[in-house]
Amino acid sequence: MKPKWLKIIASFFAIALIAAACGGSDSESSDSTSTSESATESTEEEVIESGTEAEGDVDTEVEEVVEESSYGGSLTIGLEAEATGLRPWEDSCSSPCLTMIGALFDTVTQIRADGTVGPWLATDWSANEDFTEWTFNLVEGVTFHNGKPFTAQTLVDMFPLQQVGAAAGGVVTAAALTEVIAVDETTVKYVLGSAHSAFPSFLVQPQLGAVFDPELASADFDGYSMNPVGTGAFMMEKRDLDNETVVVRNPNYWMADADGNQLPYLDSVNFRPIPDEGTRLDSLLSGTTQAMQTLRQGTIRDARAAKADGADIVLLEFQGNNVGGGMYNLNNPPLDDVRVRKALTQMNNQEATIEALGGTGISLPGTQWFSPDSPWYSEKVAAAWPKFDYEAGQALLKEYIDDPERSDGKAVGEKIEVELSCPPDPTLIAAVQVSEQLWTATGMVDVTLTNYDQQTHINYALGAPPDFQGSHSVHCWRWSNNLDPSTELNRQLAPHTLAVAAAYGLDGIFTPTNFFNYFDIEVFGALVKAIGTDVFEERYALYEMVMMKFATDLPVYYSGHTATLLALEAGIEGINGWVLPDGTFGGQGWSVPQLNQAFLTN
Amino acid sequence: MFGKVLAAKTVRLIATLFAVSLLTFLLVEQLPGDPILAILPPGGLDDLENIERIRKELRLDDPVFTRYFRWVGNALQGDLGKSYITDQPVADAIKDRIPVTMELALLATLIAALLAIPIGALSAYREGGYFDRAMSAFTTAALSIPGFLAGIFFIWLFTLKFNWLPSTGWNRISDKGLFANLQTAILPAASLALAPLAINARLIRADMIGTLKEDYILSAKAKGLRDRYILMRHALRPSSLTAITVFALQLGGLIGGTVVIETVFALPGLGTRLISGIYQRDVMMIQGITLFIATVYVVVNALVDLLYAILDPRIRRQ
Numbered sequence: 056m057k058p059k060w061l062k063i064i065a066s067f068f069a070i071a072l073i074a075a076a077c078g079g080s081d082s083e084s085s086d087s088t089s090t091s092e093s094a095t096e097s098t099e100e101e102v103i104e105s106g107t108e109a110e111g112d113v114d115t116e117v118e119e120v121v122e123e124s125s126y127g128g129s130l131t132i133g134l135e136a137e138a139t140g141l142r143p144w145e146d147s148c149s150s151p152c153l154t155m156i157g158a159l160f161d162t163v164t165q166i167r168a169d170g171t172v173g174p175w176l177a178t179d180w181s182a183n184e185d186f187t188e189w190t191f192n193l194v195e196g197v198t199f200h201n202g203k204p205f206t207a208q209t210l211v212d213m214f215p216l217q218q219v220g221a222a223a224g225g226v227v228t229a230a231a232l233t234e235v236i237a238v239d240e241t242t243v244k245y246v247l248g249s250a251h252s253a254f255p256s257f258l259v260q261p262q263l264g265a266v267f268d269p270e271l272a273s274a275d276f277d278g279y280s281m282n283p284v285g286t287g288a289f290m291m292e293k294r295d296l297d298n299e300t301v302v303v304r305n306p307n308y309w310m311a312d313a314d315g316n317q318l319p320y321l322d323s324v325n326f327r328p329i330p331d332e333g334t335r336l337d338s339l340l341s342g343t344t345q346a347m348q349t350l351r352q353g354t355i356r357d358a359r360a361a362k363a364d365g366a367d368i369v370l371l372e373f374q375g376n377n378v379g380g381g382m383y384n385l386n387n388p389p390l391d392d393v394r395v396r397k398a399l400t401q402m403n404n405q406e407a408t409i410e411a412l413g414g415t416g417i418s419l420p421g422t423q424w425f426s427p428d429s430p431w432y433s434e435k436v437a438a439a440w441p442k443f444d445y446e447a448g449q450a451l452l453k454e455y456i457d458d459p460e461r462s463d464g465k466a467v468g469e470k471i472e473v474e475l476s477c478p479p480d481p482t483l484i485a486a487v488q489v490s491e492q493l494w495t496a497t498g499m500v501d502v503t504l505t506n507y508d509q510q511t512h513i514n515y516a517l518g519a520p521p522d523f524q525g526s527h528s529v530h531c532w533r534w535s536n537n538l539d540p541s542t543e544l545n546r547q548l549a550p551h552t553l554a555v556a557a558a559y560g561l562d563g564i565f566t567p568t569n570f571f572n573y574f575d576i577e578v579f580g581a582l583v584k585a586i587g588t589d590v591f592e593e594r595y596a597l598y599e600m601v602m603m604k605f606a607t608d609l610p611v612y613y614s615g616h617t618a619t620l621l622a623l624e625a626g627i628e629g630i631n632g633w634v635l636p637d638g639t640f641g642g643q644g645w646s647v648p649q650l651n652q653a654f655l656t657n
Numbered sequence: 658m659f660g661k662v663l664a665a666k667t668v669r670l671i672a673t674l675f676a677v678s679l680l681t682f683l684l685v686e687q688l689p690g691d692p693i694l695a696i697l698p699p700g701g702l703d704d705l706e707n708i709e710r711i712r713k714e715l716r717l718d719d720p721v722f723t724r725y726f727r728w729v730g731n732a733l734q735g736d737l738g739k740s741y742i743t744d745q746p747v748a749d750a751i752k753d754r755i756p757v758t759m760e761l762a763l764l765a766t767l768i769a770a771l772l773a774i775p776i777g778a779l780s781a782y783r784e785g786g787y788f789d790r791a792m793s794a795f796t797t798a799a800l801s802i803p804g805f806l807a808g809i810f811f812i813w814l815f816t817l818k819f820n821w822l823p824s825t826g827w828n829r830i831s832d833k834g835l836f837a838n839l840q841t842a843i844l845p846a847a848s849l850a851l852a853p854l855a856i857n858a859r860l861i862r863a864d865m866i867g868t869l870k871e872d873y874i875l876s877a878k879a880k881g882l883r884d885r886y887i888l889m890r891h892a893l894r895p896s897s898l899t900a901i902t903v904f905a906l907q908l909g910g911l912i913g914g915t916v917v918i919e920t921v922f923a924l925p926g927l928g929t930r931l932i933s934g935i936y937q938r939d940v941m942m943i944q945g946i947t948l949f950i951a952t953v954y955v956v957v958n959a960l961v962d963l964l965y966a967i968l969d970p971r972i973r974r975q
Contacts, residue, residue, distance in 0.1 A: 133825070137933060139742050147697065147742075221697050224707040277744045296745075296753065297933070298827050298925035329825050329923040330932070334812060338923075341816040343823045510695045510938035511688055519691055520708060567705075 114428060115371045117168045117640045120632040120652075124312065128655035129323045130627065132648070133335040133347035137297050137328040140280040142272065143265035144213070144220035150348055150619075153261065153647045155326050158302050160285035162264035163191060163210070164255045165635050166537055166642035170376075170430050172255045173635040176205070176266060176286070186250040186587065191258075193241045194636075197309040199268050200290040207237035212269035223262040229546050230257045252589040253539035260538065288319040288651035300326040310636065310651060320629070320654035333357075336622070340366055345624040348646035352414035353482055355620045359417075371621040371631050373646075376429050376535045378421035379412075380613035381475070381490070382516075384527045386572040388463040389471045394455045396609040399473070399529070401441050401448030402497065403490050409615040411485040421613030423602040424535035424543070430591075431540055433599040439606040440613075445493070452499050472501045476515065477531035479506040486614060487531065516570045522552065523567030532570065533617060537642055540598045545582045548601070550574050571610035578604050619646040626657035663963065670959045677951040678732070681944050682725050688938070693717065695938035696741050715741060728944065737945035742937045747945030750930055757827060758919070758926035762911035764842055765849035766904055773854050773900070777861025778888055781896075784866055792858065799855035804914070808848035808921040815844060825923040845922040849915060853907045857900045864896035902961055909957035913950045 138155050140146030148156060165175035177191040197205040214235040217223035231248040238244050247254065258264035268284045275282075281294050286309065289302035303323045310318045327344060329335040332354045338344045340361055349355060355372065362368055383390040383399075390396060405420045412418065422440035425431040452471070459467055475491055477483040487504060494500040507515065516525040516532070535543050550556035551569035559576050578601050585597040605611065623630060629652040633641045641649055693712050712718050719727075728738060737747035776796075780789040816824040822844055828837040868874065869892055877887045916928030923929070927946055934942035 136936075139937060140744070219707065219710070221707070221711065225697065280743060280745075295829070296750075296925060297923075297929045298829075327826055327923065330929075331921050331923065333809065334825055334921055334923060337812055337817055338824045341820055341824050343816065343825055508938070509936060514691060514694055514938075517691075517694055520705065 114373050115631065118632050120629050122628045122654075122656050124316065124320055124629065124652075124654045125656070126320050126654070127322055128320075129325065130321055130346060130650070130653065130655070131325040131327055131344045133329040133338050133344040134326055135328070135335075135348060135350070136330050138300075141283040141294075142220075142222075142276075142280050143261040143267060144217045144223040144263075144272075145276075146280065147222055148261060150350065150646050151326070151328060154348065155300060155302075156261050156265060156283075157287070157647060158289040158324060158326075158650050159283050159287040159291060160261065160265040160267065161197075161287050162261060163193075163258035163266065164264060166259045167635060168640035168642050170537060170642070172253075172259060172539075173639055173641075174637055175635065177255075177258070178636070180255060182252070182254070182589075186252045186254065186589070187247045189245045189247070189254050190238065191243050191245070191255075193243065194309060195241055197286050198307055199286050200284045200305060201268065201271070202307075203268060203270075205266060205286050206240045207243035208240075209266060209269065210243045211235045211237045213267060213272075216269060216272055217263060220262070226257055226260060226262045229542065230254060230263065232257075232263075251541070251586045252594075253541050253586060256539035256542055260542070289321075289324060292323065297328060302326070308651070312652065313634070313638070319651045321650065324650055336361070339368065339622055339624065342624070345627060346630075346648065347622050348648070349620050349622070350617060350646060351482070352409075352412050352417045352615075352618055355417050355618055356413050358620060358622050367625040369623045369625055369627070371623065372417070373619050374419055374426040374428070374616040375619060376425050376431070376537050377533055377617040378424055378426075378535060378613050379531070379533045379615060379617055380421060380611055381487075381529050382532045382571045382611045383529055383609070384516075384525055384570075384572055385610060386524055387526075387528050389455065389461065390473070390528065392455055392462050393608060394451045395471060396612075397441060398448040398451035398455070399490075399494060399500075400609050400612040401444045401451070402493050403612055404443050404445075404493060405614060406443070407489045408486045411489050412482050412614065414615050414618060418615030418618045421616050423605070423613075424540070425602075426616045429537075431595065431598055433595075433602060436599060436602040436606055439603055441606070441609070449497050449499070452497060456499055470499055470501045472503070474503045474505055474528035476505040476507065476512065476527060476529070478509045478512045483531055517567060520567075524552070524572065525570060527570075530570070532611070534611070540594075541582065541586050544598070544601060545586065548573070548575075548578055548582060550579070573608065573610035575604060575608065621646050621648055626655055627653060628656055629653040666959050666962060670955060673955050674948075674952060675729075677955070678729055678948055679725065681947045681951070682728065683721075685940050685943050686721055692741060692938060692940045732945075732948065737948070738941040740934075740939050740942045742939045742942075747941050750942065751927065751946060751949050754925060754927045754930055757924055758912055758915050758928065760838075760842060761846050761849060761915050761918070761924070761926060762908055764846035765911055766853065766908050768846055768850040769854040769857055769907075770904060772850075773857035773861060774893070774897075776854075776858040777900070778865055778893055778896075780858065780862040781865035781869060781892075782884070782888055789862075792862075796855035796858050799851040802851060803917075804848045804851060805917045805921050807851050808845060808918055811844045811848055812921075827924045841922075841924075845915075845918045845924060848921075849911060849918050853904070853911070856907075857903060860900045860903060861893075861896055864899055865892055868892045868896045902964075905957060905961045905964075909954040912953050 132154065134151035134154060136151050138146070138148070138152035141152070141155060141159065143156055143160060146152065161176050163175065163177045164172050167173045176194055176197065178194055180189060180191040182189050193207060199205060218227050230251055232245060233248045234246040236244040236246065245254065266286055267279070271284055272279045282291055288305055288308050288310070290305050292303045293299070293301040301323060304319055304321065308318055312318055329338055332349060332351050335347050335349065336354055336357055339347045358368070358370055362370060383396050385391050406415070409415055409418050409420060419427060422437040423433060425433070455461055456469065456471060457467055461467070463471060465471070473494070475487050477487045484506060491502045491504055495502050512530070516527045516530050517523055518525040546566060547568050547570070549564055549566040549569060550559065550561055551566065551572045551574055553563070553565050555574050556562060556564045581597040581600050585594045588594060621630065630648045630650070633649045633652040635641055693708055693715070696711060697708070716724070731738060735748060737751070739746050740750065776792050780792045783789050812824045815822045822840055826841055828841045830838045874887060874892060877891050912927070915926055916931060919926040919928035920932055927950065930942065931946045934946065
């Protein structure tokens with residue numbers, strides 16, 4: 056006679072094993088085995104469909120919200136990670152942090168879906184003739200969460216903190232911002248040390264544009280990160296680091312919808328950091344969360360597969376102006392020779408790399424820093440970018456290694472050596488292995504693959520002060536954003552050493568973030584010229600010229616554009632199709648949802 | 658005699674902790690690159706004056722050993738420094754997170770004990786039988802499956818399949834009560850419990866097989882006592898000593914072992930903070946948490962050693 060408790064234990068294991076082995080037909084969509092099978096099938100279908108689409112648009116269309124809005128409800132959002140801090144001027148911020156900061160703070164200006172800058176806390180603005188003074192008119196009657204009024208003086212008082220802020224200091228320098236003056240209660244003037252025709256773009260960025268209570272921030276610098284006070288649609292309710300951050304409706308929010316209903320609609324939002332990509336998606340599919348963000352193409356593929364399997368979710372996908380790939384360190388022979396860079400670029404199969412990244416049919420191949428739906432995108436550059444041509448690449452490389460004057464000092468005919476480095480992410484490693492195999496197969500390249508954590512990876516490229524000459528060789532990287540091209544390009548293409556600057560008569564102009572160590576006076580001149588005019592056609596031509604130089608000088612090579620996803624449970628509206636105060640559509644991308652117009656329909 | 662043992666153990670404990678602290682500090686120090694650069698966003702790197710200001714503020718321009726001894730000196734007073742990235746005191750971060758990690762480790766140990774004891778005892782009692790063979794297969798499988806994989810399986814089974822439990826998040830007892838807390842704790846704890854469960858079930862089984870062959874067990878059987886009574890009252894206790902020791906050692910190990918599980922289940926424990934610290938190159942946080950985990954492990958080991966010395970006079974004499 057077996058004891059009863061033995062039977063209970065045996066039954067438990069039996070149930071668990073049976074449950075593990077079987078899957079109910081009605082719930083197969085959430086079965087990981089079937090998900091994985093369906094993912095394969097569905098992805099294959101998507102590949103075909105998106106293959107045709109790959110040259111076209113894979114972004115979700117921004118559409119007007121047609122559902123009738125309603126108040127109430129709560130939303131739990133799965134974020135990629137915990138925010139390092141919520142002080143916009145001080146803390147380094149990526150997608151998760153930007154999501155929270157966007158709920159708590161308002162920025163002076165805002166980005167539109169078409170990439171232009173539109174109004175937010177500033178209703179309108181104008182510049183003097185040489186773009187060195189910018190005057191902004193501000194919305195009246197805005198108050199902070201603690202009831203204090205927001206005025207032009209607030210922006211003036213914020214400036215000293217921003218000047219020395221770890222996050223804002225660099226933006227202040229990049230914008231050459233020297234002074235902020237309150238003209239009257241609702242008019243503020245920003246004074247720049249040099250012309251910048253795209254200055255309002257800097258005020259979209261939370262580092263410089265997010266409005267915080269300067270008095271409180273000075274009084275409790277560390278504490279502000281845990282209890283931030285902004286003018287945003289939501290107020291901090293609870294900050295439980297690495298677990299959940301709960302924000303609740305700001306009853307005194309200044310913004311109203313088109314019908315005059317006060318925003319926001321939601322009672323509260325719960326941000327939950329879920330670093331593991333699979334668990335984050337599972338949390339959405341199981342209803343533990345109602346929304347999630349991702350920048351991983353593999354997760355986008357899995358989310359698409361889950362939707363195809365019947366999951367009741369909405370996928371908002373965006374490419375944005377961010378492109379991945381690798382950069383060559385021009386200080387590091389043989390990469391100082393354009394023949395080598397061109398050869399390696401031509402022998403890098405972009406489509407195979409994107410496939411290894413899990414991005415086939417999701418990520419568009421990159422040819423420049425702008426995605427095809429960006430106003431700055433150039434067909435001419437796309438056509439000029441070197442295509443995959445293995446034989447041509449081999450011929451160029453042969454020419455280099457047979458050159459008695461080759462720059463790496465090796466003997467004629469000897470293989471070149473490159474170190475190909477990426478952070479230790481499985482998909483990134485798979486992608487660089489594609490390049491490694493192709494380059495090694497020529498018999499002319501010795502490739503060493505290395506992986507370092509993200510920060511070490513960046514540090515290798517950056518080098519050490521005061522010279523900042525990175526020791527990297529070929530380095531995985533991402534470039535660009537949805538803001539004005541000047542915010543990234545002008546910073547990264549300035550002289551990389553003081554000696555280089557001096558050689559071109561640009562004494563003192565130097566940037567540590569020219570990671571490729573590439574400098575071209577023509578390119579630099581074009582970039583300076585581009586911030587001296589606000590005529591779009593002129594600026595477009597100048598940035599096109601810069602990208603054309605990239606296609607010939609090749610300081611970088613591209614894989615694909617960074618696809619991002621916001622996945623939502625069905626019944627959440629207002630995240631796609633949110634509008635600025637002037638009624639124009641707001642910008643999407645980087646999987647950062649704008650929550651002040653979100654509402655639930657169920 | 659016991660005083661000498663205690664003194665010797667304490668000296669060894671201090672030496673080990675000193676070595677751990679030095680090794681942790683130097684290993685983090687050896688990471689390439691400048692920790693200041695981790696604090697700043699790419700845009701902030703253009704401001705060289707700002708970089709130098711922050712370096713001076715954090716006293717990173719001092720020589721390595723000056724910084725080490727300052728850190729150790731402060732640590733001895735309970736001050737593990739402040740995160741370079743978030744400005745949060747490291748001691749506060751540990752204090753906030755240790756309840757989560759500790760609860761997970763204790764719950765995992767409890768689950769492992771509650772299941773290992775009956776499984777081990779019954780396997781020994783039915784040595785070579787179906788149950789014993791089935792459990793042998795189960796423990797082999799449990800030892801072979803990494804905890805994070807078990808976690809992913811549990812999420813699939815109990816969240817996606819049955820929707821019984823949440824896949825992620827942590828309900829604090831103080832906020833939402835014990836039941837809600839257990840809802841979020843049970844899956845990660847069960848994932849962590851698998852390996853100790855398997856090890857201890859095997860240990861108990863092996864010890865008990867020996868115990869069941871002792872004369873006093875045969876004598877109890879001859880007296881006509883019931884099997885269950887003999888098993889639980891006479892055989893289990895002498896067969897549990899090894900397992901109890903191992904449980905104690907495992908508890909120390911589990912605190913470090915929660916690192917991956919906490920990441921899979923997105924729990925606000927020490928492991929999650931350590932991982933994010935590594936990603937952010939948050940030097941003070943990495944050093945502080947590593948030292949803390951190592952200290953717990955070393956102290957638990959020392960306590961177990963002392964327990965042995967108390968229980969077994971032969972060890973005291975050695």
